[in-house]
Amino acid sequence: MREIKFWRAFQEGLSEEMRRDPAILYFGEDAGGNVGGPFALAKGLQDEFGEKRVYDTPDSEAGYVGLAIGLAATGYRPVVDISFMDFTLVAIDQIVNMAAKLRYMSGGAPKALPLVIHTMAGGGRRAGAQHSQSLEAWFAHIPGLKVIAPSNPHDLKGALKSALRDDNPVIVMKHKAILGMKGEVPEGEFTVPLGKAFVKREGTDATIVAVSHMVNVSLQAAAKLQEEGISVEIVDPLSLSPLDRETIVASVRKTGRLVTVHEAWSPCGMGAEIGAVVFEECFDFLQAPLVRVASSFNPFPYSPGMEDFTIPGVPRIVEGVRKVLES
């Protein structure tokens, strides 16, 4: 099968859907012309779809997310680029108080609120404290929003297409470190469903549930552990909300041990939520307390050594698995 890069998978998914559905509009800072946004994800989009479908917005995240909500409530399907996930906080009032609640508090009118917000998350690029955060838990906490964090080109393209066809607000979180990651993506039409988790590696001794790029780092850790005869199963939830509890619980029932891995901080993070789900649904199957691997509890520092210390890598994940296997 052909291989394409993560960024290319995004572009393919977006432009295929825009060709299929004329109601899709695109908004982003610097999205116009040959620029296509700070990560060039929308490069060429305006050339193909024109100025009535692709908008270069002012630096005004709350404003254009709010505008998109009005468009979504009246029949369009806007896609909004918030270049860095840190900046979603500038618009979080519109996302949480308006997008997530509009249909509910109005009693189901409008019938749909199809709004996709895509954003770049994660550290490792020496971007400092305000351009490196993973804030998925802020949004996964809110009823009315969907949150996805695809970890590879295939899942990004397929899940993005599903998000663009969904009738709810969906936050698409992409990790900067894997923009150039290559992966197998079929040529033709396919989608990856929202709300479903995927077992990325089968194993018997422990389950790792990892978020976003940490799925890839965990796969490396699992390969290393395999050399010692330790068999790790890796579950990629992909959808952080709604969360596919069944797939996670089924894996932990099999292995009896759970390690959660994400780049967001540990307190009130997805690991805490996934751990609680496991405690609620398969406590009797657990053979050891859960281990949470996450970034150290500090803002992301600039200096390379400090940032690398902050973010979990293969050694911390290996250590986490060893710890869960101790008891």
Add this chain to the structure above:
Amino acid sequence: MNVPPEKMLAMYRMMNLIRRFELRASELFRDGRFPGWIHVCVGQEASVTGACFALRPDDYICPTHRGHGQSLAKGIPPERMMAELFGKKTGTNLGRGGSMHLCDMEKGILCGVAILGDGLPMAAGAAMSAKLAGNGRVALGFFGEGASNEGIVHETMNLAALWDLPVVFFCESNQYAELSHRSAHLKVDTVAARAAGYGMPGVTVDGNDVLEVLQATSDAVGRARSGKGPTLIESVTCRLHGHYEGDPQVYRVPGDIDEWRKKDPIARLEEKLMKEGVLDAKSKETVIGEVDRTIAFAVEFAEKSPYPAPEEALELVYA
């Protein structure tokens, strides 16, 4: 502005409906007949009526937390609105929204928004939708002089002006932002003056003169519909009740209610209509009788309607 007598009478009827609905709602709330909080617009009837009567039935409005009058003037059925205040299943929002989130998409009433200024980008988005669809609709977003200090208002006005969106930003300057007089929070004399900073016209009107409001809004709507972009209208009026019902109003400027009552918008229109022979004592009685019957029916409908089943709370979270 040459307004046909029928339209003036319709506005007179609407202003009375709003005033009497609000006074009745205030009593019902005081008597504990429905839950929550309400924010009534007594004194602002000309402002909301003049604004909405400049619109087509298929135009959009975005109401605020003080949205009863705005929604009535745009055609929300009074009995379904009252049922919503009661939290009943027959309410406009099926009991999920309450007083602050009134919605009726068939009447172009986008959901009421209770976070200051947050509804304006939605109104601008609906306007953009109309522009793209080429259906000639415009959107009018209500806000107050207190909300004018919110960042989202600035962002929205910049975007709407930049893209010539067919939207009217309608500021009801009702003298008080929550529990403070406007002078505590605004350095400028008029909110309309800020329009210059966005490259759009800004006008200030006597918000207790329904014909002046109608004229200014009609001009702004005409401008929007012809592709010339947004306008900021500041309608200067006064809310005669507190921020919420039960508000002790310790912040109130002494004597201001008496001063504003002299400028009562309904009395002013009534005097004009009487003088011009459009209204007389008998037809006034007919109008008031109709309005009172409408409100009595609304209360009866709301009281007799069932509550939603508690577990219906789980529905409509996702489409």
